[in-house]
Amino acid sequence: MMFYAEGTKLRASLFVCAMVVAGATASLLPVTSVQAQTRTLPDFTDLVDQVGPSVVNIRTIEKVAQRAGNGEMDEEMQEFFRRFFGQPPPGAPGAPGGPGGTPGTPGTPRGAPKPNRPQQPVPEEERPRGVGSGFILTADGYVMTNAHVVEDASEVMVTLPDKREFKAKLIGADKRSDVAVVKIEATGLPAVKVGDITKLRVGEWVMAIGSPFGLENTVTAGIVSAKQRDTGEYLPFIQTDVAINPGNSGGPLINMRGEVVGINSQIYSRSGGFMGISFAIPIDEAIRVSDALRTSGRVSRGRIGVQIDQVSKDVAESIGLGKAQGALVRSVEAGSPGEKAGVEPGDIITKFDGKAIDKPSDLPRLVGNTKPGTKSTLTVFRRGSAKDLTVTIAEIEPDKPAKRVSDKEEPAPKVAPTSAAAKSLGLAVSELGDAQKKELKLKGGVKIDTATEGAARAGLKEGDVILAVGNSEVGNVHEFENAIGKADKSKAVTLLVRRGEWAQYALIRPAR
Structure with missing residues (x-):
């Protein structure tokens, strides 16, 4: 019992000490830490009162052609009744009890010519299409919403929080950004x-x-x-x-x-x-x-006519770019501003008008926000060094399907004996034919005849065109062999490859 009592006293003393220490510690905590502990969840009530009156409900309606109704049947249904029952359907012209008929008299006999009647306009009916939201942008009735909310709507109805309803006019919608603006005839509205x-x-x-x-x-x-x-x-x-x-x-x-x-x-x-x-x-x-x-009523965006992709870390390190950044040019559209400026497949665009391109999606946004006709500067990384190109921005247009490389026959290119260096990478190459050079708008390169082992694992295929080994351009088989011979086979060998109209980098890693 004494041990329990002492133990109780001991525990009590320890508890008091703990409280004292905790109090001392709390007094030493920074003010910001104490404030962080006393924060409460936010109260949104004032915000609702402030912004709520500016938020509207948007209801869309579409008009669709209505099938014949009100007791009338279309001609196909009437013909069905004539063929299988020998008379028009009840209520139809010429039917018993119908217009032009008498009780008990047969209708129009089968095979009789159809009377010429004036075509009646097909009635339309309104159907609810969907419900969305929006908010008042200006006090004179401009309302912002999503483009997909009002897409294909015959009518747009805007209901305010005070239950007033207005038929809205569509000012414009931009599918690329999914932004739309509608206008209602009202003034003194609470704008956001x-x-x-x-x-x-x-x-x-x-x-x-x-x-x-x-x-x-x-x-x-x-x-x-x-x-x-x-x-x-x-x-x-x-x-x-x-x-x-x-x-x-x-x-x-x-x-x-x-x-x-x-x-x-x-x-x-x-x-x-x-x-x-x-x-x-x-x-x-x-x-x-x-x-x-x-x-x-529309949005004008800029374009330069290049297809881009991301730059992997391995490729960036192997070609001396350092870190994975920029936009890899996969192809350049013929006659586009990019082609006129000298952009080539395999270039890596690192800056646009001095603004860094950290990831590929940065480029179309910067170009798209540039007014067509503007002269801008593209900084590209090519063959180990940076180069500035001047490009005149054009206006964006609907995407065009990629142009296919011609499959027309041409004389078989001269096949060079495959060197030991090329074989070690799993490659056999040959000279690029003049017709293919012209089709791809290339000055040089070598065509892959076979790709096995390391080359196959890197994704290379027969018919691909090798444009560069590392940062060295290759115009023919001789230059390719020299570049491969100088490459360090203990490390990944980087190839710039053209496949059809697309350019990409491939890394052939040494066999383990």
């Missing part, structure tokens, strides 16, 4: 405040207001999960974990200052519903697009 996207930080709280599943004025909240998220679209998206569902499209993403920082546009989902990953169009890009739509 536009935020500064550069101040948006990953981890900060944001809120969405919209009409998921048609449920108007629904508020959801979460945090910014990532910025500059590439999803294969034209714009970099803001990723959030805000609950976004069908019907939220076109609604605003709002920061804690009550400013719109994005337009809710897409979700990642395997079920069609919210799964914790949502994407919003950055408001600065959306405003730029909306200004163009309001000015001219």
Whole structure:
């Protein structure tokens, strides 16, 4: 008992000491740490009151041709009745009890000529097409939403939070950015405040207001999960974990200052519903697009006519680029601004007008935002060194299918004996024929006749054209053999290869 009592006293003493130490420690903690411990969850009520009146519901309607109704049947159905029942259907012209018929008298006999009747216009009926969201951009009635919300709609109806409904006029829609602007005839409307996207930080709280599943004025909240998220679209998206569902499209993403920082546009989902990953169009890009739509009804974008791909780390290191950056030019469109500027397949574009190209998607965005007719500077990495090219930006146009390389026959090229160095890489090559040089617009290169072992593992195929070994151009088999002979076989050998109209780098690694 004494041990228990002492033990109790001991434990009590230790508890008091722990409290004293904890108190002392707390007094020594930085103020910011104490503040962090006392933070509470954000209150969105004031934001809802502030921004809610600016968020609208968008309902779209489509008109479709209506089948004959009101007791009338189309001619095919009438003919069916004539053939199988020997008389027109009930209520049809000439039928018993129908127009032009008398009770008990047979209808038009089979084989009788059909009366000439004037064609009646096919009536149309209105059908609900979908429900989305939007927000008031200006007090005089301009409303921003997603392009896919109003796509193919015959009518667009905008309902304000005060239940007033307006028929909207479509000012313009841009599918590439998924931004659309509509106009309603109203004034004195509560417009949103536009935020500064550069101040948006990953981890900060944001809120969405919209009409998921048609449920108007629904508020959801979460945090910014990532910025500059590439999803294969034209714009970099803001990723959030805000609950976004069908019907939220076109609604605003709002920061804690009550400013719109994005337009809710897409979700990642395997079920069609919210799964914790949502994407919003950055408001600065959306405003730029909306200004163009309001000015001219369309968005003009620049193009240089090159097909690009990413640069792998291994390729970047093997050719002396250093780190994986820039956009690898896979092909150059004939007659395009890129071709006129001297861009070649295999070039790596590292800068556009002095702005670094960190990843391939940076290039089309920078070029697209440049006014057609502008002279810009492309910095390309070619054969181990950087080079500046001047390109005149053209206006973007619909994508053209890639031009196929001609399969027309030509004299068989002279086959050179394969050297031991080439064999060690699994390659056998031959001179490139004049017709193929002309077709591919090449000055030189060698054609792969066989690719085995290391070359096959690198993805090389018969018919590929080798343009360079490392940073050394090869115009013929002799130059190829010299370059291969100088290459360090203990390391990966880098080849610049042309396949059809596409250029790519291949790394042949030494056998283990």
